[in-house]
Amino acid sequence: xxxxxxxxxxxxxxxxxxxxxxxxxxxxxxxxxxxxxxxxxxxxxxxxxxxxxxxxxxxxxxxxxxxxxxxxxxxxxxxxxxxxxxxxxxxxxxxxxxxxxxxxxxxxxxxxxxxxxxxxxxxxxxxxxxxxxxxxxxxxx
Amino acid sequence: xxxxxxxxxxxxxxxxxxxxxxxxxxxxxxxxxxxxxxxxxxxxxxxxxxxxxxxxxxxxxxxxxxxxxxxxxxxxxxxxxxx
Numbered sequence: 125x126x127x128x129x130x131x132x133x134x135x136x137x138x139x140x141x142x143x144x145x146x147x148x149x150x151x152x153x154x155x156x157x158x159x160x161x162x163x164x165x166x167x168x169x170x171x172x173x174x175x176x177x178x179x180x181x182x183x184x185x186x187x188x189x190x191x192x193x194x195x196x197x198x199x200x201x202x203x204x205x206x207x208x209x210x211x212x213x214x215x216x217x218x219x220x221x222x223x224x225x226x227x228x229x230x231x232x233x234x235x236x237x238x239x240x241x242x243x244x245x246x247x248x249x250x251x252x253x254x255x256x257x258x259x260x261x262x263x264x265x
Numbered sequence: 266x267x268x269x270x271x272x273x274x275x276x277x278x279x280x281x282x283x284x285x286x287x288x289x290x291x292x293x294x295x296x297x298x299x300x301x302x303x304x305x306x307x308x309x310x311x312x313x314x315x316x317x318x319x320x321x322x323x324x325x326x327x328x329x330x331x332x333x334x335x336x337x338x339x340x341x342x343x344x345x346x347x348x
Binding site: 148156157158160161164165167168171172175253256257260261 | 319320322323324327328331332335336339340
C-alpha cells in the first residue's frame, strides 16, 4: 500500500504515454520524431510501470518470452519490408520504385512502407530498453 | 545589431546549460549529479528546438531525460548495495 498517490497518478498518465509513443512511431515520416524516439517512449512507459508497481508486476505484463520474441521479430520485420523491393525487381528497401502508392503528401499514408518499417524498429527499441532495465534490476538481488 | 528577445532566451538557456554541466562535475553525491543531468538534458532539448530541429529535441527529451536518468538511477541503486 506504499505510494498510493503515485500509483493512482501513474495509472492515469501511463496509458497516454504509451499511446503517444505509438503515435510518434507511426507519424515518423510526416512529423518530428521517429521510430527510435517513439520506441524509447513506449519502453519508458513500461519501465515507469515496473518502477512504480514493482518488478514482479512488470514481469507479469511483459514476460521474458514476449521480450525475446519482439526483439527478434522486430528486426526481421525490417528485413522483410526491405525484401518487398527485391521481389518487385528494384533495389533493397525501395519504396516508390517498388510500386507502393504514396498518396497525397503530408498525410499519414504518404510514407509508403516507412510507417511499417518504423513499427518494426520501434517495437525492437522498446523491447531492448525494457530488457536492459529488467536485467539491471534483477542483478540487484 | 540589437539583441531580440529570442537571443536573450537563448543566452539564458546556454548559461543554464553551462552551469548544469559544471555542476555535474563538482557535485559529490552521484544521485544528485544524475538528477542535474536531467536538467542539462532539458536545456539541451530546448536548445535543439531553438535550432529548428524538433526531431532531435524529441529524441533528447526521451533518451536524455527519461531513459538515461532512469537507467543511471537504477544502476546507482545497484552499486550502492555493495558498499
